[in-house]
Amino acid sequence: MKRSLLFILLALISFAGAASESKESWIRINQVGYLPNDVKVAVIISTGNAKGDFKVFDNSTGKLVLKGKGRRADASKWALSSAWRLDFSQIKTPGEYYIVCDGVKSPLIHIDSHCYDGLADRLLEYMRQQRCGDNPLTDKPCHQHDGYIIYHPTKSGAYIDVRGGWHDANDRLQYVTTTATSIYHMAFAYKYTKDKSIFKDEFNARGRAGSNGIPDILDEIMWGLDWLDRMNPAPGEYYYQLGDDRDHTGSEAKVDYGYGPGQGRPVYFVTGEPQVADKRIGKVNRTTGVSSAAGKFASTFALGADVLAPFYPEFSAKIAAKVEPAYKFALEKPGNTQTACVVSPYFYEEDTWVDDIELAAATLYAQNGQEYWKKQASYWGELEPVSPWMERGRGHGKEYHHYQWYPFINLGHFLLASSDDADLKAEFGGYMRAGLEDMRTRAGDDPFLHGIPYLWCSNNLTSAAITHAQLYRRATGDESFLEMETANRDWLLGCNPWGSTMISGFPEKLEEGYHSPSQCSAAFRKVAGGLVDGPIYTALFLDRIGVHLTREDPFATFNKGVAVYHDDRGDYSSNEPTIDGTASLFYYFAAMEEAGRR
Secondary structure, X not given: OHHHHHHHHHHHHHHHHHHHOOOOEEEEOOOOOEOOOOOOEEEEEEOOOOOOEEXXXXXXXXXXXXXXXXXXXXXXXXXXXXXXXXXXXXXXXXXXXXXXXXXXXXXOEEEOOOOOOOHHHHHHHHHXXXXXXXXXXXXXXXXXXXXXXXXXXXXXXXXOOOOOOEOOOOOOOEEHHHHHHHHHHHHHHHHOOOOHHHOOOOEOOOOOEOOOOOOHHHHHHHHHHHHHHHOXXXXXXXXXXXXXXXXXXXXXXXXXXXXXXXXXXXXXEOOOOOOEEEOOOOEEOOOOOOHHHHHHHHHHHHHHHHHHOOOOHHHHHHHHOOHHHHHHHHHHOOOOOOOOOOOOOOOOOOOOOHHHHHHHHHHHHHHHOOHHHHHHHXXXXXXXXXXXXXXXXXXXXXXXXXXXXXXXXXXXXXXXXXOOOHHHHHXXXXXXXXXXXXXXXXXXXXXXXXXXXXXOOHHHHHHHHHHHHHHHHHHHOOOOOHHHHHHHHHHHEOOOOOOOEOEOOEOOOOOOOOOOOOOHHHHOOOOOOOEEOOOEEHHHHHHOOOOOOOOOOOOHHHOOOOEEOOOOOOOHHHHOEOHHHHHOOHHHHHHHHHHHHO
């Protein structure tokens, strides 16, 4: 009898132990695919004690092609119990595969030298969707009465024709801050992609289907530059913002800035002085000077004129003539120009500005090799060796300001690290390496090697990280950070805690159950190609005004850690696409397609 009771007791203990060890595990992969010579790492995450032994099978034959042991990682950052990095880089034969680890089967893994073909141009779908004035998606005009000058000492209240450009995100506001940065990224992608055939010609200048003899990316660059040119109508006259957050209250026809419903928006003049940011809480922005705005005008006009010259020679000459005046203006009152809002506390709080002057000078030095521009670029570049977010990305976000360190990548450093001057090359290559070392140190043994601070728009930082790493490799030949670069790229394409790609509507035809197509595709007219904001520190998410989920959170298990991401149109803080985030990926994906062709 005692033996029977003992047996029952042991059985109950065993059952209780088994119940306590019940777990769920998931294998995360890059859902777009891997080039044959890529670093290829999947990640298994688990609510229990997962094991790291894995097998890789050929999907077409079912044959085992690789057995391996993963590298243990620390899953505590994501409030999970265990994680392993599963390296299958030695598989180089194109095909479809799957991994089995800890009783879990991965989604299909694609290895193909063409898996990135067309992705750079795919991003243009979102950019065209965001056009203001004449929208290809709706095939209707909008905002035909913009706008009316404010903050100008003599012209306030006067009309200025600043139609065109892009709506910044799902709202309809327009900023030089993000527009100029987007143009520069696209122009940079075209300039520094050797194989120009990567960029197709399937749309005309108005963004409608049909070839016009000009690569579509240049059509988009021209669209943006035309607006930027309008925002600098005369020497010494620069505007940095069109509309403000009063536009969030309804449709264009209903919004009234005091000029009549739908009859025009305010155009903010660059003064270098603080301007109203939020009357409700009595704050103005922290503008200290003009350099961040003027520097963006100068660099974007310079590179834009360069890439458009063969196609639009007269317009290129016009904006090229504006470069040096904009640069001189940037030096007149050194400091930052922040954007303005009126009814909410959210605006672009850019504090940095020396990087904007450096980029303008470095762009000119790369074009003409003149000693003056070399000295200007190196002087300003030495004042900010490492982008502050790379160096300082600690904490949980509430101590940082939105877009505080912008642009998120310093392309001027790459231009100087690529120069023929050996000393300059070594100096700025070293600065680029220092930023990568900071990110790698911060990543530590995170399962995804993701050393990115989860500020609002963290995906923009991830895009900056992978571009920075690739350009460092290009400038120096050093591949020390290749695994981290690839891990950050894969993060955007599904190898993250949520198993969700961060580009709306891409890729398509994924296996059911492994990917939830981004809800932003429904909120943003089902147009693919926009990079969404991405995961945000939990503290920042809880602090956002007006966030409301529209359904039960399918990612609840993964939203208990340091940051949250919601595949839900009600969460603008993590799921809204932006033009500058999207534009920042053009170069990298063109480089991946170019690598695949090689």
